[in-house]
């Protein structure tokens with residue numbers, strides 16, 4: 001009875017707090033890397049952003065919505081602290097503080113692309129949030145956003161002296177080596193220089209795939225569905241198909257910036273060209 005009363009009290013006071021307490025925290029080892037989810041929050045995506053979804057495909061998602069999130073990831077190995085994307089920069093700094101990491105201690109920032117939900121944390125109160133980091137950015141992404149003269153270009157100018165521009169390689173060639181245990185692999189299309197990062201250590205791997213998919217519930221079974229945010233939807237589809245084929249063939253776990261909690265898992269090919277994502281929390285890990 002007392003238990004029931006407590007439950008009703010919780011329900012009436014704070015329905016928003018009923019989500020699992022650990023919904024924002026998840027760490028997975030990849031050899032010597034400790035990879036930690038830094039989420040800005042979970043959300044329900046809307047079918048309106050999907051391009052090329054048939055009525056039959058949409059019937060597979062209830063209410064025309066699908067679970068999503070906005071994530072960044074922290075990868076630590078020995079003394080090296082690497083941040084992969086920076087979210088909106090809203091909850092990012094609280095997460096870092098909770099992990100005992102000060103922004104000045106970040107050695108490397110790897111940017112998958114320059115949309116606001118990925119570079120939002122780069123500037124804090126008008127200043128560089130990561131004054132001591134080397135910032136890796138695909139050259140194609142740099143060139144595209146410099147022509148747009150917006151927030152991304154301003155961020156580039158602020159970090160100019162810390163920027164390391166590179167050309168991401170193809171998955172089939174193993175990508176472009178950037179640092180020990182980190183390679184850049186192209187997934188162009190979502191934006192012109194959209195890039196994924198492959199972490200490797202002691203025979204274990206994890207592909208942090210940025211925005212390879214925004215609507216996992218639709219784009220895993222149907223990778224040919226694009227989203228309205230894609231700069232070049234056809235190329236985004238080709239990249240998605242190539243990366244999905246790569247990670248399933250090589251059995252590489254993945255982490256995604258719009259994959260709902262825990263943001264990390266593995267992909268299985270269910271039938272030719274059609275996939276299923278299994279969250280790391282459902283793998284008994």
Ligand SMILES: [Zn+2]
Nearest residue numbers: 115117211257
């Ligand atoms: Zn995004």
